Amino acid sequence: MEEILRIDHLYKRFEDMPVLKDINLTVNKGEVVVLVGPSGCGKSTLLRCINGLEDIQEGRVLLEGEVINPAGKTANKSRLKTGMVFQSYDLFPHKNILDNVILAPMKVQKRNRAEATEEALRMLDRVGLAERRDSYPRQLSGGQKQRVAIVRALMMHPEVLLFDEVTAALDPEMVHEVLNVILDLARQKRTMLIVTHEMAFAKAIADRIIFLDEGSIVEDSAPEKFFEAPETERARRFLSTFRYENVK
Amino acid sequence: MGFEVLFKGKNAIRLIAGLGIAMRISIISVAISIFLGIILGMLMSMKKPIINAIARVYLEIVRIMPQLVLLFIVFFGISKMTGLNLSAEASSIIVFSFWGTAEMADLVRGCLLSIPAIQYESSKALGMSRLQTYVYVIIPQIVRRLIPLSINLITRMIKTTSLVMMIGIVEVLKVGQQIIEANRKASPKAAFGIFAVIFLLYFLACWPISCLSRYLEKKWES
Numbered sequence: 001m002e003e004i005l006r007i008d009h010l011y012k013r014f015e016d017m018p019v020l021k022d023i024n025l026t027v028n029k030g031e032v033v034v035l036v037g038p039s040g041c042g043k044s045t046l047l048r049c050i051n052g053l054e055d056i057q058e059g060r061v062l063l064e065g066e067v068i069n070p071a072g073k074t075a076n077k078s079r080l081k082t083g084m085v086f087q088s089y090d091l092f093p094h095k096n097i098l099d100n101v102i103l104a105p106m107k108v109q110k111r112n113r114a115e116a117t118e119e120a121l122r123m124l125d126r127v128g129l130a131e132r133r134d135s136y137p138r139q140l141s142g143g144q145k146q147r148v149a150i151v152r153a154l155m156m157h158p159e160v161l162l163f164d165e166v167t168a169a170l171d172p173e174m175v176h177e178v179l180n181v182i183l184d185l186a187r188q189k190r191t192m193l194i195v196t197h198e199m200a201f202a203k204a205i206a207d208r209i210i211f212l213d214e215g216s217i218v219e220d221s222a223p224e225k226f227f228e229a230p231e232t233e234r235a236r237r238f239l240s241t242f243r244y245e246n247v248k
Numbered sequence: 249m250g251f252e253v254l255f256k257g258k259n260a261i262r263l264i265a266g267l268g269i270a271m272r273i274s275i276i277s278v279a280i281s282i283f284l285g286i287i288l289g290m291l292m293s294m295k296k297p298i299i300n301a302i303a304r305v306y307l308e309i310v311r312i313m314p315q316l317v318l319l320f321i322v323f324f325g326i327s328k329m330t331g332l333n334l335s336a337e338a339s340s341i342i343v344f345s346f347w348g349t350a351e352m353a354d355l356v357r358g359c360l361l362s363i364p365a366i367q368y369e370s371s372k373a374l375g376m377s378r379l380q381t382y383v384y385v386i387i388p389q390i391v392r393r394l395i396p397l398s399i400n401l402i403t404r405m406i407k408t409t410s411l412v413m414m415i416g417i418v419e420v421l422k423v424g425q426q427i428i429e430a431n432r433k434a435s436p437k438a439a440f441g442i443f444a445v446i447f448l449l450y451f452l453a454c455w456p457i458s459c460l461s462r463y464l465e466k467k468w469e470s
Contacts (some may be wrong), residue, residue, distance in 0.1 A: 018449060034335055079376040090370040094468070096389050104374035149370075156374060 004191055005050065005160055005199055006106070009018040010059035012215075019045050019214040027129040027160070030189040034202040034223070036213035037240055045114070047162045051084045064159060080108070083158030087165040089145035091137040091152070091182065095125070098133040102154045108244045109156065116155070123151045127181050143174030147181055154185075161185065179205075199242050203227055211235050251441040253431045259433070263383055263442075266420035267449045270409040273337060273359055273419075278345030280403050284345070285352020292353060293360035303353065310350035316411050318343045323415040340412040351401050359393045392468050398462040434456040 001060040005027040012020040018043045027033055035043040044173040048054045050061055052070040063081045079225040091100050101124065104118040124130040127147040137145055146166055153161065165180065179201050185192065186205050196202055202209060202223065209226040213234050219226060230236050290304050325337035326332060334342070337435045363386055371381040413422035422443045431438045 076372075076375045076377055079373065082373075084370075084373040086366055086373075087372060088364075088366050090366040092365075092367070092385055092389075094392060104371075104376060107380050107384060108375040152374070184452060219443055 004029045004064060005193075006062040007050070010049060010057050010077070011057045012042070012049060012054060012056050019215055020049070020056075022218060023215075025199075025217065025220075027191060027193065028192055029159075031207050032186050032190075032192045032194065032205055033204035033208045033210060034235070035193060035195045035210045035212060036197075036199070036202060037218075038241075041212040042210050042215040043226070044164050047084065047164050047193060047195055050160070051080060051082050051162055051163055052079045052203070053084075076108070080156055080189065081159045083153030083156055083166065084162040085146070085149050085153050085166050087168050089137065089149060089169070091145055093137050093147055093210075096134050096136050097129065097140070097148055100137070100148060101155055104152070105155050120151070120155060122149070123154055123238065126184070128153055128177075134243050141169045143176060143177045146170065146178045150178075150181055150185075159166075159191060161190055161192045163192065163196070165197065166194070167198060199227070211238065213238070251445075253427055253438040253441060254445060255437045256431070259427050261422050263420060263445060263449065266418060267453065269337075269417065270406070270412070270419040271453060273340050273344065273403075273409050273412060273417075274406045277348055277373075278405055280341070280345040281352045281401075281405075282398065284340055286356050288340035288349060288353035289356025289360065292357040307350050307354060310347050315343060315347060315408055317415060318346065319411060330423060336412065336415045338418045339415060340417060342408070343369025344409070348401065352398060355394060355397045355401070356390070359390045359397075362393065369399055392464075396461050396465055399457055403457055406454055407450060409433050433465040459462050 003026055005025070007025040010020055010023040011018070015134070020146065023046060023051075035046065037043050037077070045054060048064075049056050050068070052068045052075055056072045057246065060193070063078065066078055066081070068078050069075060080208075087215070091097075095103065097153075097175065101120040102113065105116040106113060107113045117154050121130050121133065124133060127150065128143060129151075130145055132140065132144065135197075137148070150166075166182075167178050170178065175198065179198065180191070183205055183231055194202070194205070206223045207224050209221060210217055211230075211232075218232055218233050219230060221231070226235065230239060254263075288303065291299050322343050323334065323336060326339075327334055366382060367385055367389070371385045376384070377457060409419060410421045413419055413425075418426075420451045424446050428442050435441075
């Protein structure tokens with residue numbers, strides 16, 4: 001198996017508050033890793049460190065053997081190995097859907113408009129939104145916007161996709177359409193790191209579950225094992241928050 | 249109705265020339281205000297305590313002081329204090345720019361801060377440089393928010409130039425008064441006609457700007 005992402009002894013602090021403590025993680029090509037844990041456990045911050053959006057105090061993040069350094073001159077280039085999709089619909093409101101998707105390919109990768117448009121329409125079609133190419137973000141539903149945001153990230157041909165609670169701000173009926181897109185990506189053997197609170201989805205898509213608590217990796221196991229027989233008390237407690245006692 | 253005085257001598261042309269002076273003062277002041285206001289607004293959005301403290305005092309002075317008082321301070325006060333002989337027109341441009349820069353800076357600051365951080369972050373995540381992020385993502389959004397607001401400021405500045413007659417500039421309103429005075433006996437109703445025409449002139453100066461703003465808002469909405 002080919003290793004694609006490696007995190008060595010990563011420490012991250014905000015001011016004096018430790019957020020991530022000694023994170024060690026390797027991810028292989030084609031692997032789908034789901035990060036779960038209570039809010040504030042550092043899972044989103046970990047994704048942001050991988051994307052180089054956060055500076056780190058100790059340790060290093062390697063993508064295909066190359067160190068990600070948020071302050072470095074090549075930061076923008078090395079960042080392109082990862083594609084990040086955020087929780088809030090972060091499309092550019094002044095541009096239509098097609099322009100949202102092809103802006104970075106044209107400006108950053110210097111691809112020509114015709115070629116970028118062709119690929120964009122193919123990908124938009126795959127998520128069922130090709131006919132909305134001329135719409136503006138505000139005319140789309142949350143789920144549609146999030147699907148466009150995924151396409152926009154894919155257009156840069158990243159090696160690793162990072163999903164940061166992409167369905168957390170969506171209405172329940174829209175969660176499904178977005179998660180289906182991500183399942184489709186898993187079928188294409190994309191390497192993905194996914195932060196989510198959708199446990200059924202995590203179970204369905206993950207090759208590995210990473211359970212984070214208070215800034216540390218507490219468990220790293222196969223989904224069947226994690227959900228059926230978690231090793232630690234903390235993971236059991238976390239999983240129990242998704243179950244409800246029957247009171248009838 | 250008093251409109252006949254308009255056609256006496258060069259009265260109509262004098263009125264329009266008066267409007268020209270008012271427009272010249274406004275256009276120069278607006279240009280200076282936009283330029284300096286954008287720079288100051290960007291500085292203010294950086295949230296540096298010293299810059300913000302100075303800017304706040306400046307903004308408060310502009311808000312509290314009536315423009316007329318500012319005009320008197322600059323035109324009479326400064327020339328008395330420093331012996332500098334500022335022309336009335338230069339004084340009014342200074343005052344209007346002083347006022348416009350403050351308001352423009354506040355608008356720019358507000359617009360800059362209203363752009364959510366995620367817009368910067370998602371541009372960064374797509375590999376865009378700082379410059380590319382500003383040029384393709386941030387500035388277009390700011391301009392769209394800023395134009396309707398700044399057009400409101402521009403029309404207010406144009407209207408307020410009527411104050412400059414108080415420091416001796418013969419702009420459209422002063423010309424109007426002179427015409428009314430001169431024709432007091434011959435056409436006692438001139439006041440109505442002349443002020444109606446002045447109303448129309450101000451309207452013609454400001455209305456196209458408002459139309460442009462509405463047009464741009466519509467265009468960007470779709």
